[in-house]
Amino acid sequence: MTIPQLNAERTRTDEAVIRVTGIQHSYRTARGPVPALENVDLSAGPKRFVSIVGPSGCGKSTLLMILAGLVTPTAGERYVAGAKVTGPQPDQVAVAFQDACLLPWRSALDNVAFPLELRKDPRAEREARARELLEKVGLAGYADRYPRELSGGMRQRVAVARALIQRPAVLLMDEPFGALDEQTRMDMGEELLRLWDEIHNTVIFVTHNLAEAVYLSDEVIVMAARPGRVVERVLIDLPRPRPVEITETEKFLHLRNRLWRLIRSQE
Amino acid sequence: MSTVDDVAGRQVGGFALPEPERDTSRRTLLGWRLAVVALLLVCWEVVPRLMSAPSAFVVPLSASLRAGADQWSPIVESLWPTLSAILCALLFAWLVGIVGGFVIGTSPRLRFLLLIFGALYAVPLVVVYPLISVWLGPGQVSKVLFASLYGVVPVLLTTASGVRSVDEGLHRSALSMGASPRQLLTKVLIPAALPVVVSGLRLGGGLVLIAVIVCEMLASTSGGIGTLITAYRVQFNAGAVYFCILVVLAFALVMDQTLGAIERRVAGDSAKTRTQPTPG
Ligand SMILES: Nc1ncnc2c1ncn2[C@@H]1O[C@H](COP(=O)(O)OP(=O)(O)O)[C@@H](O)[C@H]1O
Ligand SMILES: [Mg+2]
Numbered sequence: 001m002t003i004p005q006l007n008a009e010r011t012r013t014d015e016a017v018i019r020v021t022g023i024q025h026s027y028r029t030a031r032g033p034v035p036a037l038e039n040v041d042l043s044a045g046p047k048r049f050v051s052i053v054g055p056s057g058c059g060k061s062t063l064l065m066i067l068a069g070l071v072t073p074t075a076g077e078r079y080v081a082g083a084k085v086t087g088p089q090p091d092q093v094a095v096a097f098q099d100a101c102l103l104p105w106r107s108a109l110d111n112v113a114f115p116l117e118l119r120k121d122p123r124a125e126r127e128a129r130a131r132e133l134l135e136k137v138g139l140a141g142y143a144d145r146y147p148r149e150l151s152g153g154m155r156q157r158v159a160v161a162r163a164l165i166q167r168p169a170v171l172l173m174d175e176p177f178g179a180l181d182e183q184t185r186m187d188m189g190e191e192l193l194r195l196w197d198e199i200h201n202t203v204i205f206v207t208h209n210l211a212e213a214v215y216l217s218d219e220v221i222v223m224a225a226r227p228g229r230v231v232e233r234v235l236i237d238l239p240r241p242r243p244v245e246i247t248e249t250e251k252f253l254h255l256r257n258r259l260w261r262l263i264r265s266q267e
Numbered sequence: 268m269s270t271v272d273d274v275a276g277r278q279v280g281g282f283a284l285p286e287p288e289r290d291t292s293r294r295t296l297l298g299w300r301l302a303v304v305a306l307l308l309v310c311w312e313v314v315p316r317l318m319s320a321p322s323a324f325v326v327p328l329s330a331s332l333r334a335g336a337d338q339w340s341p342i343v344e345s346l347w348p349t350l351s352a353i354l355c356a357l358l359f360a361w362l363v364g365i366v367g368g369f370v371i372g373t374s375p376r377l378r379f380l381l382l383i384f385g386a387l388y389a390v391p392l393v394v395v396y397p398l399i400s401v402w403l404g405p406g407q408v409s410k411v412l413f414a415s416l417y418g419v420v421p422v423l424l425t426t427a428s429g430v431r432s433v434d435e436g437l438h439r440s441a442l443s444m445g446a447s448p449r450q451l452l453t454k455v456l457i458p459a460a461l462p463v464v465v466s467g468l469r470l471g472g473g474l475v476l477i478a479v480i481v482c483e484m485l486a487s488t489s490g491g492i493g494t495l496i497t498a499y500r501v502q503f504n505a506g507a508v509y510f511c512i513l514v515v516l517a518f519a520l521v522m523d524q525t526l527g528a529i530e531r532r533v534a535g536d537s538a539k540t541r542t543q544p545t546p547g
Contacts, residue, residue, distance in 0.1 A: 088445060090444050119445065
């Protein structure tokens with residue numbers, strides 16, 4: 001290996017915005033420990049869109065919670081922007097959950113502004129920022145609506161806006177479109193890419209939809225169950241920006257089938 | 268995106284209830300209630316006269332009101348001991364119940380206490396009143412203590428269950444946004460649990476009222492409306508007994524309606540919509 005190559009390798013890992021190593025996790029339950037993850041390493045560089053796919057129960061959500069600092073793993077280390085940390089890092093890491101998790105007694109605007117309120121930013125400032133973000137996710141006219149007055153897709157947009165208001169270096173998303181119908185899901189994926197082109201931070205996106213993973217990502221992490229582990233890291237070298245028609249190209253289908261075979265072979 | 272607008276349009280349409288229609292339906296409901304109450308009062312007046320029952324047991328409305336007027340000053344003097352005992356016991360039962368419920372509801376290690384309080388709920392606590400009145404004397408203090416004990420249990424149980432039923436996801440997402448434990452409590456747990464907590468306050472309030480009156484009826488020296496009821500019963504003054512019962516009913520109604528209004532208000536707030544302002 002030549003010296004320049006070595007250096008390139010080193011800068012790439014050093015640059016990882018978020019990284020976990022040697023992650024081991026079991027849930028403690030009344031019926032004894034339930035193993036969820038075994039020896040998982042994962043890192044994501046700046047401005048990378050990384051998806052995690054795998055069968056249900058393989059520990060995707062657990063891994064994301066560990067990345068978010070919401071679950072403390074049984075063993076292993078977590079680095080955010082190079083620093084070894086535990087617990088949530090609201091200035092650097094934001095999370096959007098599958099069920100949008102909006103506060104039902106707050107309007108869309110107040111939900112989006114909530115992270116800034118927790119940081120005790122002045123009201124005028126946080127409302128201006130929240131409006132700006134609502135506009136960005138296409139909900140400019142819905143600031144005063146309450147979550148139950150919004151459709152599932154709109155609630156999810158509010159949740160994304162709320163995560164983005166934290167200006168996170170890393171955005172973690174756990175099947176954010178999992179509860180939506182297929183059409184809305186495609187629209188949301190397309191919009192997420194458009195939004196991401198603008199913000200261009202690091203995204204870690206959990207999904208069980210392989211086409212969605214290929215369409216969105218720079219790389220896809222394939223996981224397997226029992227024990228929950230990473231089996232492969234697939235680079236998605238499709239050009240950007242990606243129009244929806246890309247999903248019909250041979251290359252796209254090839255990548256999707258490759259992921260499919262990888263998951264099948266583990267069962 | 269056109270699909271989004273379509274969905275929103277349909278949804279809001281579904282929520283919109285024309286205001287005037289709601290108003291009239293509320294008014295007719297109130298009208299019906301008043302009519303039922305008026306009918307009962309008329310029956311109270313007429314039926315005893317028709318039955319010509321012995322006047323020691325059943326008396327018409329007019330006779331009760333007259334008895335009330337005759338006994339006006341002892342009744343007015345009894346109001347304060349009863350009212351002050353209710354207010355003190357309410358304050359204590361609500362405060363301890365809410366704080367205790369939040370503490371127990373949020374800490375898994377204290378969950379077992381819920382079982383104990385749940386069992387306590389089934390025990391007829393009246394049996395401890397004689398003990399309390401022996402220890403503390405039959406005055407205000409023992410009344411307040413007993414009524415507080417009686418009322419605190421449902422407040423504590425409902426508060427704890429309200430706190431426990433708060434969506435785990437809300438909790439987790441607030442944590443990920445950097446909420447401190449204090450912010451978690453004031454900005455997530457309390458508002459999310461509030462509707463359930465208020466319904467617990469209402470339950471506890473009813474029990475406090477019952478407990479105070481029962482204490483007063485059991486101990487002839489404790490003073491208050493309950494004591495007066497027992498006294499009139501012994502004197503065969505049925506009219507005055509009925510009048511005192513009316514006074515107690517009025518207490519109960521005022522308290523329950525107030526809490527009911529607060530409950531609706533809180534429930535309305537947590538689900539407020541633009542097209543459907545909170546009634547009232
Ligand atoms: N809170 C929990 N307590 C006990 N076991 C859990 C808990 N959450 C998840 N698990 C278990 O851990 C494993 C991984 O779950 P999860 O991370 O939710 O997988 P995925 O998101 O890929 O479907 C599963 O076997 C699941 O049953
Ligand atoms: Mg999951």
